[in-house]
Amino acid sequence: MAEESWNEARLIPTSGISGAEEQERRATSALLAVMTAVPDFSRAMLKPLGVPAGKVEAYIEVPFDLNGRRIYPDGLIRVSRGSKQWTALVEVKTGKNELNSEQLEAYLDVAKEQGFDALLTISNEIPPTPVQHPTKVDKRKLRKVAIHHWSWSLLLSTAVVQKEHRGVSDPEQAWILGELIRYLEHPRSGAMEFDDMGSEWVKVRQAVNASTFRANDKGGVDVVARFDALLRYASLRLGRRLGTDVTPLLSRKELADPALRPQTLLSALESEGVLTGAIRIPDAVGPLHISADLRAGQVTCHTDIDAPRQGRPQTRVNWLIRQLKNAPDSVRLEAFMANSRGRGTTEMLGAVRENPSLLIADPKRDIKSFRIALAAPMGSKRGRGRGTFIDSVLDLSDAFYMDVLQNLKAWSAAPPKMRDENVEVAEVGSLSSNALSSQDGPLRSTEAADTAAE
Structure with a gap:
C-alpha cells in the first residue's frame, strides 16, 4: 500500500466524528485542553474578558442540579491566582447550530447559584459588535453573572496570530497549539467561516434596488447585523494574515450605544441603498473603508491620506503616485483643495500617471488631502463562492490592502539643515553694517580691517 494514502496520527483527530453532538464534545474538549496546556494562548483569549493571569483549569460536561433537574454545561473554566x-461555565455550538436563549438562561441561574463569575458561549455566530452577544437573554440574569461570546473565527485567528506572529514560549506548547x-481548520471540526448573509438578504437587496425598502421593514435588522458581522470576520481574517489586531472601526457613540449603529445603517440603506463600514489596521495611514452600493451593484474600498504640507500641487501628486507603483490603473484618485468644500478633482490612476496635472484644479491652490479608492462588481448571492456578496467584499478588501494601503506612508517634513558657517560670501554690500553679524559671510582679516578703517 502506498504511504501517500496513510493518515498521519494527530493529537486531535477529525476521524470518528459521527454527528453534531460528537462534534461539539470533541471541539470543547480540544479547545479547553489546549487552553490549560498553552498559557500564552489562554492568556490571549481571557485577558480581553478582564480575567487575571493565573493557573487555568478546565473541565467538560460538569453536572449541576437546577430546580430538581440535572443539567450539563459543555464545560467549565477556572483561573486561580493565590486565593482568588x-x-x-462554557456552552459550545458547532456548524450551523445556534445558541438557545432558554438554555443560556438556565446556565446563568446555575452560575449565580454557584457563585461563578461568567457564562462563556462559543459558536460560529459573529455578533455585530464586540460588546454584543448574538443571543438575547433576560438582562435581569446578568446582574451578578457576566456573559461573554467567542466565535470560532476569533479563536482560530487568535491561535494563528499567537503561534505564527507573537510566538509561544515553549516549543512543545507551540506544537500543541498548531494541532x-x-x-x-478542518471542515469536519464544525468551526466554520462566515458563510451566509441570511434568509432575508435576497428580499432586502431586491427591495433596495426597487427603492421600496424602508428602515422598519422586516429583515432589514438581520441584514445590517450580518453586514457588521462580515466586517468583523474580514477584520479577523486580515489580522490572521498580518499577525496583528485588526478591528472594525466604531465611533464612541456607537460603542456606548449598540443600537445606534444598526439605526445608522438602516437609514443609509433606505435613503442611499448603501452599506458602509470601516476597518482599523494598526500603523496604516488610515482606516480601510468598505462601501457596498446595492443599487449600483458595486463594492468600493477607499482610504484617505493627508497631502504633503510643502511643495507645489504637482509635487504633491507625484509624491502620491510614487507610493502607488504597484497599484492597478483602475484605482481612482481624488484630490481635495485647501479651504474648499464638496467633492475634489477625480481621475483614474492610469491617466494621472501619464499626466499628474489632471488632479490639479487650480495650480495656485494647495492640495490638502487625497482619497484612494478601488471598486469591483458586487456579488448578489447570500452564501460563499463565485458571485456571492461575501466573497466580493473579502476579495476586494484583501486586494485593496495588498496593492494600495500597505504601501502608503504618511508625509513627514524633513528636519531643518544646519547652516554651514564656512561658506564664503563673494562681496559685502556697500550698505552693510560695520558690525559683523551672523547674517554676514566670513570675512578675511584684511577685508575686515579695511571695512573697519572706512
Whole structure:
C-alpha cells in the first residue's frame, strides 16, 4: 500500500466524528485542553474578558442540579491566582447550530447559584459588535453573572496570530497549539467561516434596488447585523494574515450605544441603498473603508491620506503616485483643495500617471488631502463562492490592502539643515553694517580691517 494514502496520527483527530453532538464534545474538549496546556494562548483569549493571569483549569460536561433537574454545561473554566478565582461555565455550538436563549438562561441561574463569575458561549455566530452577544437573554440574569461570546473565527485567528506572529514560549506548547489550529481548520471540526448573509438578504437587496425598502421593514435588522458581522470576520481574517489586531472601526457613540449603529445603517440603506463600514489596521495611514452600493451593484474600498504640507500641487501628486507603483490603473484618485468644500478633482490612476496635472484644479491652490479608492462588481448571492456578496467584499478588501494601503506612508517634513558657517560670501554690500553679524559671510582679516578703517 502506498504511504501517500496513510493518515498521519494527530493529537486531535477529525476521524470518528459521527454527528453534531460528537462534534461539539470533541471541539470543547480540544479547545479547553489546549487552553490549560498553552498559557500564552489562554492568556490571549481571557485577558480581553478582564480575567487575571493565573493557573487555568478546565473541565467538560460538569453536572449541576437546577430546580430538581440535572443539567450539563459543555464545560467549565477556572483561573486561580493565590486565593482568588475566576470561574465560567462554557456552552459550545458547532456548524450551523445556534445558541438557545432558554438554555443560556438556565446556565446563568446555575452560575449565580454557584457563585461563578461568567457564562462563556462559543459558536460560529459573529455578533455585530464586540460588546454584543448574538443571543438575547433576560438582562435581569446578568446582574451578578457576566456573559461573554467567542466565535470560532476569533479563536482560530487568535491561535494563528499567537503561534505564527507573537510566538509561544515553549516549543512543545507551540506544537500543541498548531494541532488545535490544524483541527479547527478542518471542515469536519464544525468551526466554520462566515458563510451566509441570511434568509432575508435576497428580499432586502431586491427591495433596495426597487427603492421600496424602508428602515422598519422586516429583515432589514438581520441584514445590517450580518453586514457588521462580515466586517468583523474580514477584520479577523486580515489580522490572521498580518499577525496583528485588526478591528472594525466604531465611533464612541456607537460603542456606548449598540443600537445606534444598526439605526445608522438602516437609514443609509433606505435613503442611499448603501452599506458602509470601516476597518482599523494598526500603523496604516488610515482606516480601510468598505462601501457596498446595492443599487449600483458595486463594492468600493477607499482610504484617505493627508497631502504633503510643502511643495507645489504637482509635487504633491507625484509624491502620491510614487507610493502607488504597484497599484492597478483602475484605482481612482481624488484630490481635495485647501479651504474648499464638496467633492475634489477625480481621475483614474492610469491617466494621472501619464499626466499628474489632471488632479490639479487650480495650480495656485494647495492640495490638502487625497482619497484612494478601488471598486469591483458586487456579488448578489447570500452564501460563499463565485458571485456571492461575501466573497466580493473579502476579495476586494484583501486586494485593496495588498496593492494600495500597505504601501502608503504618511508625509513627514524633513528636519531643518544646519547652516554651514564656512561658506564664503563673494562681496559685502556697500550698505552693510560695520558690525559683523551672523547674517554676514566670513570675512578675511584684511577685508575686515579695511571695512573697519572706512
